[in-house]
Amino acid sequence: MSDTPSISPKSLTMQDVADAAGVSPMTVSNCFRYPERVREKTRMAVMKIAADLGYVPNLSAGTLAAGSSRVIGAVLPSMRNSSFYNYNSGLRQAAAARGLELITMIAETPEEELSAVQTLLGLRVAGVALVAGPHEPGLSQLLALAGVPVVESWAGEDAIGRGVCYDVGAASRALTRHLIAQGRRRIGFVEVTGGGGQRYAMRLPAFRQEMFAAGLSDSLVLTVRAADGFASGATILDSFLALEPNLDAILCPTDVVAAGALFECQRRGLAVPGDIAVAGWGDYDIGRQVSPMLTTVRPFSDEIGKGAIEVLTGDHEGSGAVATPFALQLRESA
Amino acid sequence: MSDTPSISPKSLTMQDVADAAGVSPMTVSNCFRYPERVREKTRMAVMKIAADLGYVPNLSAGTLAAGSSRVIGAVLPSMRNSSFYNYNSGLRQAAAARGLELITMIAETPEEELSAVQTLLGLRVAGVALVAGPHEPGLSQLLALAGVPVVESWAGEDAIGRGVCYDVGAASRALTRHLIAQGRRRIGFVEVTGGGGQRYAMRLPAFRQEMFAAGLSDSLVLTVRAADGFASGATILDSFLALEPNLDAILCPTDVVAAGALFECQRRGLAVPGDIAVAGWGDYDIGRQVSPMLTTVRPFSDEIGKGAIEVLTGDHEGSGAVATPFALQLRESA
DNA sequence: TCGAAAACTTGTAGCGCTACAAAAATTTTG
């Protein structure tokens, strides 16, 4: 009774499991890595013992010995955004379907991103999934030197590694056309320059193109450094109405901003979509829950994640950026 | 000209850097791991060469050789929630302050959580940060056998490893007292049983205690399996009004639900806080952006993350759950 | 029942790095 059951937390090794199971370490290794190589009966016995002992294979040793790992590393710029939630889900599911694990690192700044990538490379991950945005100068070269598969989501031809993205320009054109077809003439567009804005750089040119094609003025453009939260939606509406009191539509950078603008419209007694159409972007939860529900662009971010894993595992033929679908989500607000 | 500069992406080793720098591999190792052990001049030279070559130390090998790593693993139940965003930020910052890296895994279900923990243990992380919620049965034992430091955030005395949490009961009591002090008498309480509901198990008993102490009825309790999104706020308000048409306050499980309830009140022409007080929980962005702004409980989730890292690194004296602060955020809605 | 083919199992030889102790270089002291 005085024996201390687990006084030494000395970690179990494959050898311990092998001894307990009466097989060689290699068989234990095969059980975990290539189950089909081991006879069912043997495998069951080994796995049972491993589970009883609480043995978890040391991935560090495995990665070192094998020279490769079964882990994909993703770096996200932020967790606030529900797009990234869906993106991460897509990554995770696609990775799981291929027997890969996904680890995620959050990086708020380019420096943090670089540091995160270094950790991931240090772990010798099987692939790195980045998100488009401002990067630290050395990042691209670091990844190139490491020779690891890289994918940059929401990026196009100029991506680090290969880009995976839906056609933002096409989505912007479709949304603009939709408003024009509704008879909107004085359409305001919000351009975001800071932070993740560059993921959506194609929105404005596409908007202008369609406005021009319809013979409308594309001068109602508001450029802001950042826009998040309802408050900025209110501010933006303010600014637009000061610019053009007869504004009849507004294209917001996200559903959250659109919701803020919508609330501000309601506060001012402007009917949506009667007096003014409000369009969001991104198909966030909130767009479905405000009234009127927001017309928006649905990015299928989980498909971007899936595409990213396919690129990393080499399942994607061809070259150039991978295009994922998007959809115009026409609801009540525009 | 026919030589291929980097035909073989054979990864660089410490030896390569050592050769290029004219020092021994150990010196290179020390430069990365214990910079203060190496003379400044030598270190600069080595780091310069390492950077030029694009060398990144193989953490797998390092972890294997050293028997420990400088990486903390966190498992989050979801990224949707802004609390977890702040929690993760707190983890990251506190980890960075101690020279540790943080890797995050998202797990939607207990099975995924178990699998994530196995990967983390396989990586031989220096600590595992869990979030309270339903766990797979084997999880606790697995972690105990691994002998790795574990912390469970939002958990109390019964935590796996050590708990870090604010006093949910005290927060609930404070909020209830606040409503009572306002003269509210028919207060509805929403109890969530599913998902993360158990993180807030102490809310209901605390509510009842205060209602009883004030001589009020605590029977206006609605139990739902899950509540997220504005829509459930509307549903909940519906149900309460059916139960008690003279309801004068409602305690919602989150600010999102509270916002939904608030919108429903406005739709029905009920004045908030005039006719009915609406209180949220969690201090989400949205609570600050609706009008009237929501009274809520602010959890300082980043402090929970910070506390979790402190526990994992052994910086926290004593035993028992670690208490983090909370604050009653009194705003307009209650 | 026997031999060949197929299926399964097992040594061997590192993977790249770090703890540790010992050696070398440098600085300080008498």
Next chain:
DNA sequence: CAAAATTTTTGTAGCGCTACAAGTTTTCGA
């Protein structure tokens, strides 16, 4: 300026696992 004290640098010996090729056992057809 030599000896002692201190700071820097360097071999050695694995960490736990897996690729690979070489056994060993089982299965199967004749």
